[in-house]
Amino acid sequence: MPEQSLTLHTYWRSSASYRVRMALNLKGLDYESRPVHLVRDGGEQLAAGYTTLNPQQLVPTLVHDGRILTQSMAIMEYLDEAFPQTPLLPGTPAERARVRAIAQAIACEIAPLNNLRVLKYLTGPAGIGEEGKLAWYRHWTETGLAAVERMLDQQAAGRFCHGDEPTLADCCLLPQVYNAHRFECDMNGFDRINAVCHELEQLAPVRDAAPENQPDAA
């Protein structure tokens, strides 16, 4: 393989960045980390320079040989197409649909409701206060993870979300569960989810992607 240049604009606590870090590491791809601090100076992601790179003013952004890629799900699909080693999607359309559905159940139904700018709006313009914000956070995390638990239950168990190899679904699940613990969500009853996360945490490439192991971790 020719030498590749991969630069990830990332924030240690961003679950979308964590997903892409997992995907990169599971595929054994070296990359340079460029931290974007989402809180300092009102949020470095809002600076003009970064907006040129990422018009949504969100992390992550991956730059591959000068090509700018945004949106974590799209980035992971790109990585799987551009670097076919250690595939993160299974082989058949039906299996791929199942993996993508689990991934999207997290990326579309849990994460967007609980990200930093949404929480800021809730305590700012919406004025629901810290208690209200926490209740909101836990409600959507627990509702969403309960649905994911039912999805995992529908099919014979493997070590991970789908079978015995990590997929895009796992790259979405573990960061969401990390956040759930951080906000003290009730994780009781999520037996399949907890078991999958335990398996994932045994893998060195996964551990290396964890927030606390990032150069910008506070």
Added chain:
Amino acid sequence: MPEQSLTLHTYWRSSASYRVRMALNLKGLDYESRPVHLVRDGGEQLAAGYTTLNPQQLVPTLVHDGRILTQSMAIMEYLDEAFPQTPLLPGTPAERARVRAIAQAIACEIAPLNNLRVLKYLTGPAGIGEEGKLAWYRHWTETGLAAVERMLDQQAAGRFCHGDEPTLADCCLLPQVYNAHRFECDMNGFDRINAVCHELEQLAPVRDAAPENQPDAA
């Protein structure tokens, strides 16, 4: 092609259902509509029978020859793999990444914040009232569409979001803009978005997917 059985569990006003209806119609696939009324009787999607089909209790669900598929983005990717005619994704990984990023910018950053169950929570447990709910709706739609407009601006224009053929990105954009109009969002300044939607509305398969043309439209 052998005869295929496609059944879509759908709600006329659900933007995620609208996306999949567009994808099915653009591919020229016949399907049977099974309406799931999200409001009547407290929401038919919460009934036990439907939960077995869709553990997330959301529409749409597509059943293809007995195979159950959920999450609109995963369903559309599946359709594109299982029925390659009239592809909804372009040919190269980089182009596909761009289309998916635009689609996800809508599916992950706008739609999840404004769906029915979220709005219910806002006026219910969060107690922000009807005015607060509308402000919330417009804030996230306008913020999200402004980012999509910038994404469209980054690359030479075509008739649609990416080039001159409709893609997954268009299947996400038009339903979101339909909702934006319904909630009287400010659509000024979204020149690229408005132009793309105008082009899309010229296509009969797209018009056939519109909420008002569904059997369950009220």
